[in-house]
Amino acid sequence: GNSVTQMEGPVTLSEEAFLTINCTYTATGYPSLFWYVQYPGEGLQLLLKATKADDKGSNKGFEATYRKETTSFHLEKGSVQVSDSAVYFCALIVGGGYNKLIFGAGTRLAVHP
Amino acid sequence: KAGVTQTPRYLIKTRGQQVTLSCSPISGHRSVSWYQQTPGQGLQFLFEYFSETQRNKGNFPGRFSGRQFSNSRSEMNVSTLELGDSALYLCASSLNVAGGPDTQYFGPGTRLTVL
Numbered sequence: 001g002n003s004v005t006q007m008e009g010p011v012t013l014s015e016e017a018f019l020t021i022n023c024t025y026t027a028t029g030y031p032s033l034f035w036y037v038q039y040p041g042e043g044l045q046l047l048l049k050a051t052k053a054d055d056k057g058s059n060k061g062f063e064a065t066y067r068k069e070t071t072s073f074h075l076e077k078g079s080v081q082v083s084d085s086a087v088y089f090c091a092l093i094v095g096g097g098y099n100k101l102i103f104g105a106g107t108r109l110a111v112h113p
Numbered sequence: 114k115a116g117v118t119q120t121p122r123y124l125i126k127t128r129g130q131q132v133t134l135s136c137s138p139i140s141g142h143r144s145v146s147w148y149q150q151t152p153g154q155g156l157q158f159l160f161e162y163f164s165e166t167q168r169n170k171g172n173f174p175g176r177f178s179g180r181q182f183s184n185s186r187s188e189m190n191v192s193t194l195e196l197g198d199s200a201l202y203l204c205a206s207s208l209n210v211a212g213g214p215d216t217q218y219f220g221p222g223t224r225l226t227v228l
Contacts, residue, residue, distance in 0.1 A: 106155065
């Protein structure tokens with residue numbers, strides 16, 4: 001079946017530290033990959049996406065590269081800010097025209113000044 | 114362009130009651146999906162509607178149902194509420210461009226508490 005595995009949190013960092021949140025997937029077919037972010041009390045916001053192997057998604061200083069050989073889509077940011085504190089979800093959709101997102105468990109990030 | 118809106122934002126119900134949640138997609142989006150978020154199970158897909166037809170369904174009991182109207186607005190209904198139905202219910206819309214999976218845009222959610 002299709003599934004997403006994320007590193008467990010919480011991840012606690014100091015401001016300006018480097019961030020990596022690991023994400024690996026299992027999929028039948030050729031998925032599109034997404035990172036969503038959820039701030040306290042809010043819904044999900046799309047952070048970035050990649051639709052084919054070696055694509056790099058990027059937004060607001062965050063990056064992730066679609067690695068088909070390692071079935072991974074790790075999220076990175078060079079210098080985190082306190083405002084990046086949130087829960088981050090890795091997700092996939094397997095093609096076919098149907099919009100069923102499969103999510104990882106989420107990783108909570110806490111950034112301290 | 115306005116985002117996905119969900120009403121109400123908060124609901125408190127008692128066991129055995131039923132509830133209806135509403136979702137208005139981004140203008141021009143034709144696909145609406147619903148998700149349940151709980152601390153224990155995380156984010157789980159409920160169902161997807163496109164052109165007023167349910168075309169995909171997750172593993173939830175028949176107490177969970179939905180529909181979509183001609184203007185793409187969607188409602189979901191939960192009958193005979195159970196304590197375990199307490200969750201954040203998220204709606205997402207997408208364009209549904211032919212030929213590939215769509216990016217889904219989420220609303221703020223409806224927080225349902227069942228007492």
